Amino acid sequence: MRYLPLTPADRQDMLKRIGAASIDALFTDVPEAARLDGPVDLPMHQTELQVERALSKLAGENTPASSVPFFVGAGAYKHHVPATVDHLIQRSEFLTAYTPYQPEISQGTLQTLFEFQTQVALMTGMDVANASMYDGSTACGEAVLMAARVTKRKKAVLAGSLHPHYAATTKTLAKYMDIAVASTAPDLDGLTGIAETIDDETACVVIQTPDVFGRLHDLTEISEKAHKHGALVIAVFTEPVSLGLVKSPGEMGADIAVGEGQGIGVGLNFGGPYVGLFACKNDRNFIRNLPGRLAGETVDADGRRGYVLTLSTREQHIRRDKATSNICTNSGLCALAFTIHMTLLGEKGLTTLAQLNHETACDLADRLSAVAGVELLTGTFFNEFALRLTKPAADVVDALVDRGVLGGVPASRLYPGEGLEDVLIVAATETNTPEDLAAFETALREVLA
Template structure:
């Protein structure tokens, strides 16, 4: 086996040095009652070439790329990824290193993550960002737990226009803590209705997502005002599509205290939903309550600039049961990819690309509306929006599937009141012809 270098001669010499008669003797400490009843049976190993064929066959069953028009977003977005990012990310020195415990021989990873933190903070309009957490959903759960730690309060308010999966993850994380959750409904414009906050008793945090699950841009400034009506309450701003901040103001600029979400849009392949990138940022005042790894700038013994993992006393290695969270690592390579991507776009590019996404979605909105399709929510959007088809739309949806068009995400499973509503996503990868085809199909 090409990954296992040991020859028989190697094994014999090493067993002699170790003082074991055979390989089995290395496991003499394992009692019989811990052993498998029968040997582990696995099929013969595949050659590299047989594996390639097998994986190509599996992959070929997936609907992707040319031949399919897939109008799905909902937390996972189809954006172009530069070949440079893909090739650089495969460099063994980046991919096969681990947590930079030894900074002298990890400056590559450390500087890359420091740069990621900086670009993230700038994108989100915050003072500090961590080195990333698992994904947008767990980032939101961690943000709420952080707010609870900061405020020492037991209630959180969450918009119902936050991605349903994210809310599900929050519920899962919070269940054993006994914290209370109230949900804020959405209004007819597709935005969060903040009015119920008036009756909420001392919430630790108010969480909204913008663009929200319906693609609508929330009025974050209003949310901040509502949340900060109680000075201790923190506004947690979530997101699934950070490219929107190339066009719309950052959550930080609008008053959010903690900003978190999913960074997959920033140069990371969809990969059936993961790995993604939990982006997480806060104001300096809350730095020590923030979960997750941090890279900081310092100097070496010769006074040269260098980077290290820092504030590790917040973390589980040292603090164990008193850690800010149980998160041990970050999404290192995904964070590096996002930094490469953000740097490739630059300030000029992200504005242009975000605008193109906006314009494509706008074109489709206009065309659908002109074709008589209802767009129920009136709030402005970025690259996603909801369309409402006439009752019995399942047949239309299925017919489109047969024509290799996935006409968005049916919302009924998530919002029973939204039968016949579909969440459509349009990015720079969708060409006008596909948009026109969709309009023709759903209005025919």
């Protein structure tokens, strides 16, 4: 087996040194009834070529986003990732390192995490950010738990236009923590009814912008109301590229900003791994209650600047049952990809990229809303919007596949039984060409005819 360096002679020598008659002698603590006689019922080892052939065949049964006009978003976005990013994250020293527990030989990881934290804080308009979470949805759930700890309150309100997977994840995380989490109805028009839910027992309100239908929300007013009642505002985003063009959560008064970082540096990967972004205001109480890892600056014995994991007295390996979260891992390599891509972009590149996304989406919205049977539901948006169709959106998406177009996400897939069967969520990015837009328009015209 190509990954195992020991030779049969090595094994015999080593057993002798150990004083064991056979390898079985090292497994005698296993209860007899649980000892297997032979190999388990699975195929035997295979060569590289055999494995590659078998799995390439499975890969070939899928339709990659780059191979068709592609407009699927709703929480994950198709963007171009520069070749440099994937090369750098495959450097052995990044790819095959563990968590930076020994800072003297982990400055590469630690300094990039410090850069990541700074970039995330800047983009979200917040003061500090952690070293990443699993993804946007778990970051959202952890933010609600943190708000409950900070405010010592047990009630959270989620906007109905928060990505339903995020809402479900948050409700699961809060389920056994005695935190009551309620969602308002899915709302295509705005934030109806949210402000009214805030009272003196509310720990937080959670609002996504751009929301799952693509609509942008100004959080300024709701932040003022929330703060009056001592509640926190958690701003959520699923498309980090939007922050190149729209107001940041911090600018609008949010206390905690969480989101999905996948759109920068990380590919679609069928849903994971992604990278959760988590940022908040610089408040002692907030920072003490942050979930996840933090890199911080310090000096070494020679007075040279360096970085370490810090404030770990919040974390499970020190605090055990009193930890702020059970999280152990972050999403290190995806955070690195995010940081490298962001470094390549810089503010100039990010702003341009965001502008291109927005313009492509505006062009697409113009084209599609001109099709008979289509109504554009989203007035202000970044690179995603919702359409009302004269036919069920799920059927339309299916018919579009036959015409070689992956044309968005039917809202009913995310909101079954909520009366949104005729709503289609469509995203456009810089990767869509004018030909892609024309192909979508033509196909949709045929399908709705």
